[in-house]
Amino acid sequence: MLPATRPTPRPIREHLEPPTAVVMMERHFTLNELAAQWGFSYDFMHEHFRDEPGVICAGSASKRRARGRSYGTIRVPESVALRVYARMRVGR
Numbered sequence: 001m002l003p004a005t006r007p008t009p010r011p012i013r014e015h016l017e018p019p020t021a022v023v024m025m026e027r028h029f030t031l032n033e034l035a036a037q038w039g040f041s042y043d044f045m046h047e048h049f050r051d052e053p054g055v056i057c058a059g060s061a062s063k064r065r066a067r068g069r070s071y072g073t074i075r076v077p078e079s080v081a082l083r084v085y086a087r088m089r090v091g092r
Helices: 012-016 020-025 031-038 042-049 078-090
Strands: 056-064 070-077
Touching: 031 042, 031 070, 042 070, 042 078, 070 078
Parallel strands: none
Antiparallel strands: 056 070
């Protein structure tokens, strides 16, 4: 008989991240919506979500206006919002 082999464990991240098709169909929030629901300012939310994996950023840093500020749109999938919220609660 052949010895039983164990399946190679998948990285933990795969267990936590929903598949792309699921994320696509989730509700996506604006930073203003999350700020209002969670009771934080837009700037606080922008700071916490701008580099978060899974957040959708539309716009380009190369398209700058005269004052140097770049403009874009950020949408946060529900699964990402829940992950950040859970991380913020643990940090209390």
